[in-house]
Amino acid sequence: MEKIGVGIVGCGAIGPTHARAVMEIEEAKLVAVCDAREERARRLAEQLGVEWYTDYEKMLEREDIQVVSICTPSGTHADMGILAAKAGKHIICEKPLDVTLEKCDALIRVAKENKVKLGGIFQHRFAEESRLVKRLVEEGNLGKIVLANVDMKWYRSQAYYDSDAWRGTWALDGGGCLMNQGVHFVDLLLWIMGPVEWVRAETTTLTHNIEVEDTAVAILKFKNGALGAIEATTSAYPGVYARISVGGYKGSVVWEDDKITFLKIEGKEEEAKVEKPAIAWGASDPMAIPAGLHTRNIYDIIRAIIEDREPLITGEEARKAVELILAIYKSAQRDEKVFLPLTY
Ligand SMILES: NC(=O)c1ccc[n+]([C@@H]2O[C@H](COP(=O)([O-])OP(=O)(O)OC[C@H]3O[C@@H](n4cnc5c(N)ncnc54)[C@H](O)[C@@H]3O)[C@@H](O)[C@H]2O)c1
Numbered sequence: 284m285e286k287i288g289v290g291i292v293g294c295g296a297i298g299p300t301h302a303r304a305v306m307e308i309e310e311a312k313l314v315a316v317c318d319a320r321e322e323r324a325r326r327l328a329e330q331l332g333v334e335w336y337t338d339y340e341k342m343l344e345r346e347d348i349q350v351v352s353i354c355t356p357s358g359t360h361a362d363m364g365i366l367a368a369k370a371g372k373h374i375i376c377e378k379p380l381d382v383t384l385e386k387c388d389a390l391i392r393v394a395k396e397n398k399v400k401l402g403g404i405f406q407h408r409f410a411e412e413s414r415l416v417k418r419l420v421e422e423g424n425l426g427k428i429v430l431a432n433v434d435m436k437w438y439r440s441q442a443y444y445d446s447d448a449w450r451g452t453w454a455l456d457g458g459g460c461l462m463n464q465g466v467h468f469v470d471l472l473l474w475i476m477g478p479v480e481w482v483r484a485e486t487t488t489l490t491h492n493i494e495v496e497d498t499a500v501a502i503l504k505f506k507n508g509a510l511g512a513i514e515a516t517t518s519a520y521p522g523v524y525a526r527i528s529v530g531g532y533k534g535s536v537v538w539e540d541d542k543i544t545f546l547k548i549e550g551k552e553e554e555a556k557v558e559k560p561a562i563a564w565g566a567s568d569p570m571a572i573p574a575g576l577h578t579r580n581i582y583d584i585i586r587a588i589i590e591d592r593e594p595l596i597t598g599e600e601a602r603k604a605v606e607l608i609l610a611i612y613k614s615a616q617r618d619e620k621v622f623l624p625l626t627y
């Protein structure tokens with residue numbers, strides 16, 4: 284079978300993780316990498332023995348590339364994806380899908396018009412433990428869910444935000460601790476709990492010199508009747524954990540850093556398997572993330588292309604967390620309850 288040729292755009296922090304993930308997938312072949320900064324593209328290409336570009340549209344001209352992995356700043360994702368779709372390439376898009384709903388929708392629409400697959404990256408959905416939490420809730424094992432929340436106490440230094448001009452800006456980061464870091468756990472919460480009816484939020488910038496929030500709290504009402512909360516910060520030294528807890532009338536579960544740390548189901552106490560997380564990945568160091576989950580996420584998108592099916596995380600799925608975070612920002616800015624779906 285002919286391998287699926289992959290090109291990667293963006294060779295900064297996460298691009299190399301995509302490159303290594305692609306190289307682990309038998310059905311895929313890394314063909315080229317691209318970065319506007321020549322030294323980054325050249326260095327990664329030389330390490331991996333592939334071609335490099337500084338001009339993205341030139342890379343898109345290659346016929347041996349069938350899919351492009353977008354690893355550029357968040358507010359460029361839709362523009363990059365639209366160019367790929369128009370060149371007939373499938374798209375792997377890092378989180379968040381983009382930073383406005385207009386751009387997310389344009390990307391989803393143009394991918395469909397050009398009949399290419401659009402797969403989002405939310406690698407934590409591919410951890411066994413995340414799938415178990417989803418299944419427990421979905422199959423009703425926890426009974427009626429009453430309360431579900433995200434608690435992310437992470438740390439990013441001012442030097443992290445100063446490391447590149449796009450970080451901490453509304454235009455290209457799209458937000459702070461929620462749109463960049465918290466988006467993973469907002470996605471998991473929505474995946475597990477289903478849609479949100481309304482949100483009431485407060486956001487603030489407490490310790491960093493950035494445009495966007497570094498601390499946020501939101502109260503949620505889910506469509507299934509449960510209440511919820513999202514608390515997130517990148518100002519809690521040294522970076523503690525990201526935790527999702529779900530309380531139900533027949534059982535409760537706590538997920539922390541890809542491990543289940545508490546699980547009790549009425550009448551099934553002996554079956555509960557809990558584990559301490561080995562490391563609070565990503566809590567202090569943006570690059571301390573296990574590469575294996577990216578490989579699973581990218582593998583699903585490659586298989587979706589081969590099997591001509593939708594990937595597990597479609598553009599519409601990846602859009603959901605962006606919508607909720609934008610609703611949180613709107614609520615905080617207007618000091619009012621915001622109902623979903625958001626309109627623009
Ligand atoms: N899934 C995860 O765990 C995870 C982790 C880190 C970053 N990300 C996401 O990946 C994206 C990139 O983040 P990062 O931390 O790697 O950023 P980064 O700044 O380290 O890298 C981005 C790279 O894109 C390049 N670039 C920008 N515009 C370009 C253009 N027009 N053409 C070619 N290259 C261009 C920059 O030169 C830079 O090298 C962000 O959207 C971020 O949210 C996801």
